Amino acid sequence: MPLAALALLSAAVPATAFAATPIAGRYVTEDGAGIVTIGPCGNSVCGKLTTILKKRPGAADTDVNNSDAALRNRPILGLPILTEFRDEGKDWRGRIYDPRNGKTYKSIVAKNADGTLAVKGCIAFFCQTQTWRPAK
Structure with a gap:
């Protein structure tokens, strides 16, 4: 087959889309302070703090560091930590919330x-990368 015909044929065949490895499950945070449960949330994937394993001395039970004053009374337990995650082929991309400083960051999550x-x-x-391990 001539090279030009081969190039036309390859252009007509769509590339195979790749999906990221699913990340649903329960994971212990790197510092061992809590368990985040990840699963579907509408059209995306999210993760909530479902278990507190180590409470910091003097730490509040509510989201006191949130920049939105209306959210400062919501409990830490059950707090959305990972939000709006979407499959980007090799990884998942969304937002991560750190209740210790009340800030939200862009986030990339991939299963090892x-x-x-x-x-x-x-x-x-x-x-900054952390490694979360599966909860038992």
């Missing part, structure tokens, strides 16, 4: 071969 999650929180191009 060993079942752990690589959880990144990013400001511009600067990202």
Whole structure:
């Protein structure tokens, strides 16, 4: 087959879309302070703090650090930590909330071969990665 015909044929065949490895499940945060349960939330995937394993001394039971004063009385337990996550092919992208400072960051989450999650929180191009392990 001539090279030009092969190029036309390959252009007519759509590329296969890849899906990210599913991330649903229960995971212990890197610091061991809590368990985040990840699953479907409408048209996206989200994660909520479903178990507090280690309460920091003097830490409030509500979202006191939230920049939105109307949200400061919501309980920490059940708090949405991961929101608006969508499958981006090789990973999941959305937003992560840190109740310790009340800030939300862009986030990238990917499941590792060993079942752990690589959880990144990013400001511009600067990202910090944590490893969350499956909860037992």
